[in-house]
Structures are given as structure tokens and as C-alpha cells.
Amino acid sequence: MKEINVKDLTKNPFSMIGDEWMLITARKGDQVNTMTASWGGVGIMWGKNIATCYIRPQRYTREFVDAGDTFTLSFFDGEQKKAMGYVGRVSGRDEPDKIEKAGLHLTEVDGQPTFEEASLVLVCKKLYVQEMKEACFLGTEEIEKWYPQKDYHFMYMSEIVKAYEK
Numbered sequence: 323m324k325e326i327n328v329k330d331l332t333k334n335p336f337s338m339i340g341d342e343w344m345l346i347t348a349r350k351g352d353q354v355n356t357m358t359a360s361w362g363g364v365g366i367m368w369g370k371n372i373a374t375c376y377i378r379p380q381r382y383t384r385e386f387v388d389a390g391d392t393f394t395l396s397f398f399d400g401e402q403k404k405a406m407g408y409v410g411r412v413s414g415r416d417e418p419d420k421i422e423k424a425g426l427h428l429t430e431v432d433g434q435p436t437f438e439e440a441s442l443v444l445v446c447k448k449l450y451v452q453e454m455k456e457a458c459f460l461g462t463e464e465i466e467k468w469y470p471q472k473d474y475h476f477m478y479m480s481e482i483v484k485a486y487e488k
Contacts, residue, residue: 323431323443323486328371331485333397333442335364342400345409346375347435348386348393354428354435356421357383358410361475362395364482371482373446376475379453382415384476392447393480394431396440402426405439431486442487446480453477 338344339362347356362375373395377384387393398406405424412420421428427438436443454474459465 323440323488326485326487328444328482328485331442338397338442339363342397343403343406343410344375345396345398345406345437345440346377346383346387346393347396347437348383348390349435350386350389353386353418354421355383355386355414356396356409356426356435357381358406367479368449370449372449373444373480373482375478375480376454377478378473378475380473382413387448387478388451392434392445392483394434394436395444395446396436397442397444398437398439399441401441402439432484436486440488442485444482445484445486446478447483448478448480450479451476 340360343358343360345356346359347354359375362373364373366372375395377387405426408424409420414420428435429438431443432445434445453476456465
């Protein structure tokens with residue numbers, strides 16, 4: 323992979339995140355865990371290039387993201403959808419070798435875990451974490467549709483410190 327300027331990205335973030343999905347990957351000690359995500363965004367905040375992602379409180383990957391200062395967002399150009407579905411359904415808490423079973427191959431960029439199959443990797447440094455709260459919703463439609471168990475996401479705003487592409 324080669325390092326690129328994040329401002330040189332030409333792909334539509336709505337397609338990248340919402341249609342093709344991404345993997346949120348982090349290290350805790352000598353272990354790596356990942357999860358599939360289709361909610362998030364990119365933009366500018368505090369004069370920095372920012373990626374925002376959302377993780378439910380019960381997700382095992384959240385422990386890994388919380389354990390360090392950095393994590394990666396990996397994109398696959400619509401490839402690896404079956405593997406991404408698998409790592410999104412199966413918890414690393416129950417199946418520690420889920421990455422291998424999905425047919426993905428771990429590698430590193432900038433000292434952070436990602437995948438050989440990824441076409442784009444964003445290395446992210448956490449800046450702000452906040453639990454979404456029911457009292458902050460302005461209506462009930464989203465609560466009823468997306469949070470029947472009241473398991474509101476944690477929002478992670480992170481600086482994109484490096485970007486790599488194939």
C-alpha cells in the first residue's frame with residue numbers, strides 16, 4: 323500500500339461506507355479484533371480531517387477501540403462482502419479466529435492492523451467519544467426502528483492521521 327493525502331480521495335464516502343461497508347479494526351495487547359460497519363462519515367472538525375464511526379456498547383471490538391489511541395477503517399471497493407458479513411455477524415469474543423475463518427489476512431500500515439485485501443485504509447486517532455442518549459433524539463422514529471433494546475451507539479470522532487491505498 324502507498325500513503326496518499328486524504329484530500330486526494332476520489333471515491334464517494336456514501337458508497338464506501340453505506341453500500342460497500344468498512345471494517346473497524348483495533349489492537350488490544352497482542353490481540354486484534356474487527357467488526358463491519360455501515361454507519362459513519364468523513365469531514366472536517368477542529369481544522370482536522372475527521373472520520374466518525376459508531377459502535378454499539380455490546381460489540382467486542384469496542385473494547386479494542388477503547389484500549390488504544392488509534393484504530394483503522396478498511397475499505398474493500400465492494401469486494402470481500404461475504405467476509406465482511408461474516409466478521410460482522412460473528413463475535414471475536416466467541417470465535418477468536420474469526421478473521422482467519424472469514425478468509426481475510428491481517429497486515430499492518432503505520433503500525434496499525436488492517437487487511438491485505440483492503441483497497442483503502444484510514445489510520446484514525448481518537449479525539450472524542452460520546453455515548454448516544456435517548457434524551458438527545460428529537461423524535462422517536464429512529465429509536466423505535468434502530469434501538470428496540472435501547473443499546474445506543476458510542477460515537478467516535480477521530481482524526482485521519484494517514485491514508486493508504488493500493
